[in-house]
Amino acid sequence: MDLKVLNLAGWFFSVCLFFSCSSSSQKGEFLSVHPDNPHYFMFRGKPVILTGSTEHYGAVLNLDFDYVKYFDELAARGLNVTRTFSGIYVEPKGAFGIRGNTLAPDSGRFICPWARSNEPGYAAGGNKFDLNSWNPEYFSRLKDFVAEAAKRDIVVELDLFSNFYDTLQWKLSPLHYSNNVNGTPKVTDHREVLSLKHPELLEIQEMMVRKIVEELRDFGNLYYEICNEPYFGDTLALRQWEDHMTRIVVDAEKDMEPRHLISHNVANLKKKVSQPREGVSVYNFHYAAPPVAVGMNYHLDFPIGDNETGFNGTDDETYRKEAWNFILAGGALFNHLDYSFTVGAEDGTFAVQKDQPGGGGRALRDQLGILAGFMKQLDFIDMKPVPDGVARIIGQEKVSVRGLSDDRRTMVFYLDGNETPGTSALLEINLPAGSHRFTWVNTTTGGQTVNEIRGHQGGWLMLNSPLYMTDIALRIN
Structure with missing residues (x-):
């Protein structure tokens, strides 16, 4: 084979590879x-x-x-x-x-x-x-x-x-x-x-x-x-x-x-x-x-x-x-x-x-x-909105709850409202069986309160939130 042709082909391949990698890298940087x-x-x-x-x-x-x-x-x-x-x-x-x-x-x-x-x-x-x-x-x-x-x-x-x-x-x-x-x-x-x-x-x-x-x-x-x-x-x-x-x-x-x-x-x-x-x-x-x-x-x-x-x-x-x-x-x-x-x-x-x-x-x-x-x-x-019927607030009609879940391995919820500011809310969640870690997040300070439940048999579980004024978030792992 002609060495010049071989070198030219190699050069062409290198250039194509460079621009291909460059384009791919740039694409990853774009929103x-x-x-x-x-x-x-x-x-x-x-x-x-x-x-x-x-x-x-x-x-x-x-x-x-x-x-x-x-x-x-x-x-x-x-x-x-x-x-x-x-x-x-x-x-x-x-x-x-x-x-x-x-x-x-x-x-x-x-x-x-x-x-x-x-x-x-x-x-x-x-x-x-x-x-x-x-x-x-x-x-x-x-x-x-x-x-x-x-x-x-x-x-x-x-x-x-x-x-x-x-x-x-x-x-x-x-x-x-x-x-x-x-x-x-x-x-x-x-x-x-x-x-x-x-x-x-x-x-x-x-x-x-x-x-x-x-x-x-x-x-x-x-x-x-x-x-x-x-x-x-x-x-x-x-x-x-x-x-x-x-x-x-x-x-x-x-x-x-x-x-x-x-x-x-x-x-x-x-x-x-x-x-x-x-x-x-x-x-x-x-x-x-x-x-x-x-x-x-x-x-x-x-x-x-x-x-x-x-x-x-x-x-x-x-x-x-x-x-x-x-x-x-x-x-x-x-x-x-x-x-x-x-x-x-x-x-x-x-x-x-x-x-x-x-x-x-x-x-x-x-x-x-x-x-x-x-x-x-x-x-x-991996998350999507939690459907109705998975979580509900007990005893406070003016408090709303919405959240996201990745097939219920990890769930996050936001509680909007508190009819008696400075008190806790009662949240009932339908959870799978197993052990669960609950991290409550203060939405104004970022402060966290953590607790765990082991050996849950599956089904509805009642949770008392920490004291909060108007809104609070929850992460469940």
């Missing part, structure tokens, strides 16, 4: 749906539940926000997901009664995918935008944001779009005809912006999506949500547009390997999705308390998330309970909207006032970290 249990994620080769407490989505588009300090705080609390907006949507000062709103940058401090022109007149200060010119500073900041998150094992949910709730937000968008030098259509009805009605606007949106997807192609700690809350306004037009934009992302990544997950924000509270949507792997809900959205959509065999909280007061208890209930119902993602993160308080020390639309603060983040640590100790990839 994906877990192959053994599609209700959960896999990230960097391990099963993961995403738990977060996120600033109000302006960390990238607001030049004054120090996201490194912000990520340090999330990581210190054991949290692993954040949510941010692309910059096509921005809010005015005072929107929704939010103090220190990161989505409302100071004049001249808003950055987005498009470069500024030489012509003054942008509604929120500074020059208008040139939609024919990308802004390299923006993409540098966006990539650094995702890279800094990756260093701390934090996953980024990037919302490519957000619903324009009224003309106030639309009039601040770079796409609004008064804010750019490109002569975009004079659309006065904000409900028509995210639709298929205006081809010129649609083309600009498509180009932005393709540009972002290309710039972020190598980041594994990332998934895309097409649009935040696309269910206000002309809902039929929004659904058609959302499906169209989903196809744009899919097409933009068709030659990429691996590819990023795509999320749809389905509804506030709950809604049944009858069958999986093409190209969609994550189904997110807002304010999903009680967590009925999980059970309604468990048949989809994809991760279900609760990726925004709020409009239910500012008490830590409210959002701690929402988190535990959602994850113990079988949810894969919980992300609290945390108003204690502001410019100048990127460590989350801004004091949230009672008139804010939601809560936040270090105490709550610590409590969410307890939940994250509780789940991390479990082999949850």
Whole structure:
């Protein structure tokens, strides 16, 4: 055999093997749906539940926000997901009664995918935008944001779009005809912006999506949500547009390997999705308390998330309970909207006032970290929601119980409520025969109480919990 041919063949094989191994290794680093249990994620080769407490989505588009300090705080609390907006949507000062709103940058401090022109007149200060010119500073900041998150094992949910709730937000968008030098259509009805009605606007949106997807192609700690809350306004037009934009992302990544997950924000509270949507792997809900959205959509065999909280007061208890209930119902993602993160308080020390639309603060983040640590100790990839009839509370009608089980070898339960705070609850569980170890977890401090029962004959077993105020968790091994 010709030695040159042999050497060439060997070289070719080595190159193919290198790229094959490289691609396989990279795929393992990317956030994906877990192959053994599609209700959960896999990230960097391990099963993961995403738990977060996120600033109000302006960390990238607001030049004054120090996201490194912000990520340090999330990581210190054991949290692993954040949510941010692309910059096509921005809010005015005072929107929704939010103090220190990161989505409302100071004049001249808003950055987005498009470069500024030489012509003054942008509604929120500074020059208008040139939609024919990308802004390299923006993409540098966006990539650094995702890279800094990756260093701390934090996953980024990037919302490519957000619903324009009224003309106030639309009039601040770079796409609004008064804010750019490109002569975009004079659309006065904000409900028509995210639709298929205006081809010129649609083309600009498509180009932005393709540009972002290309710039972020190598980041594994990332998934895309097409649009935040696309269910206000002309809902039929929004659904058609959302499906169209989903196809744009899919097409933009068709030659990429691996590819990023795509999320749809389905509804506030709950809604049944009858069958999986093409190209969609994550189904997110807002304010999903009680967590009925999980059970309604468990048949989809994809991760279900609760990726925004709020409009239910500012008490830590409210959002701690929402988190535990959602994850113990079988949810894969919980992300609290945390108003204690502001410019100048990127460590989350801004004091949230009672008139804010939601809560936040270090105490709550610590409590969410307890939940994250509780789940991390479990082999949850083998778990599924415990069916009715396995556990019940005796004597307290207002206390609920829900849990997960891996064929009853390991079971976890969450007790929500206590009609007499500071007392114990009576929990009855149908357990298999054998010895069992019970670990009760204080959801506010992380403190544990452990006891064991040996030689259980099988069937119903009565347990007295430790004293607790409003909620408590239990792990049974």
